[in-house]
Amino acid sequence: xxxxxxxxxxxxxxxxxxxxxxxxxxxxxxxxxxxxxxxxxxxxxxxxxxxxxxxxxxxxxxxxxxxxxxxxxxxxxxxxxxxxxxxxxxxxxxxxxxxxxxxxxxxxxxxxxxxxxxxxxxx
Numbered sequence: 001x002x003x004x005x006x007x008x009x010x011x012x013x014x015x016x017x018x019x020x021x022x023x024x025x026x027x028x029x030x031x032x033x034x035x036x037x038x039x040x041x042x043x044x045x046x047x048x049x050x051x052x053x054x055x056x057x058x059x060x061x062x063x064x065x066x067x068x069x070x071x072x073x074x075x076x077x078x079x080x081x082x083x084x085x086x087x088x089x090x091x092x093x094x095x096x097x098x099x100x101x102x103x104x105x106x107x108x109x110x111x112x113x114x115x116x117x118x119x120x121x122x123x
Contacts, residue, residue: 007076009034012049016041023048028076054078058118061085065109068122069101079107081122082115 001022006012008028015021016038024047026035035051042049055077059065062085073079081102087095087109095109102109 005075006031009038012038013041016045016047016049019045019047021047023050026051031076052077054080055119056080056082056115056117058112058115058121059083059085060121060123062090064122065098069098069105069107073105073107079105081107081109082112082118083109084112084115087111 003023004021005025005027031051039049
């Protein structure tokens with residue numbers, strides 16, 4: 001059994017019907033609206049269903065930030081990008097460009113010391 005990600009309600013229902021998952025994460029815009037209904041279906045099958053609107057990413061370097069923002073975004077969630085390197089080393093215009101790109105993706109660039117727990121790491 002595994003933890004699966006559903007990108008739509010139809011996909012979530014299909015995964016719940018398959019009954020081969022341990023947990024199901026709803027990763028689509030209206031997932032919060034479906035969380036209670038799908039959670040009840042999951043409970044009947046012993047499957048934990050959850051919706052999270054955000055995820056925390058530990059970013060280890062400038063290059064990791066550039067690479068991560070350069071890849072297609074595969075989640076609907078807002079990503080809080082906690083930079084584990086000195087943002088002061090970036091030129092002002094470069095930081096502004098990176099923040100603008102992150103904002104267009106629905107993400108935020110934050111100082112690394114604010115990170116409590118990372119869901120993923122960009123290295």
